Amino acid sequence: GAVVSQHPSRVICKSGTSVKIECRSLDFQATTMFWYRQFPKQSLMLMATSNEGSKATYEQGVEKDKFLINHASLTLSTLTVTSAHPEDSSFYICSASDRGGNTDTQYFGPGTRLTVL
């Protein structure tokens, strides 16, 4: 099946620094990518939806100036956590949808574990 990769898989950073997480669709063109956040023992929470070439749509309560999303090409979306703080420590997962945009053709990445010291 289709593969979505994330880089890095794990990152540790100091408070106040910015961290960029990449999400790539390896063998298909992703018109839509989704970013999720997962706290320990909690469900995945949708943070934002990004469409190639346009601004991301953020879910209520997600700070768009803190979580910058760029979807500049059909195979790459990036999430930048700006001025990270310990409360931003979490597991971030992306998913990518092909041109059909059907729910059953969303493919998930393996996730990125962010730890902010």
Add this chain to the structure above:
Amino acid sequence: GDSVTQMEGPVTLSEEAFLTINCTYTATGYPSLFWYVQYPGEGLQLLLKATKADDKGSNKGFEATYRKETTSFHLEKGSVQVSDSAVYFCALTPNTGNQFYFGTGTSLTVIP
């Protein structure tokens, strides 16, 4: 709003035991329902889905039936294997839009 509630884990079973992971949902209209599985170190993979009431999704010996009257989509397997050890997520998408709402996940460990 839309939400999914699934059985808390972790669940530990012996090989060949019967598995049930409960999932109930809250949604307006007629959502689509899914079970995703996440093996260690890998991304979420679609296990099965159902898009309307009374539909049964099935894959790899797993089954789940869309029950609108009880707003449930319980996952079952008659005989689990060690290779089924993973985290299982119940999810829905509303009938408008394609965003997912996930349950908290249930960790399953199958011991030989």
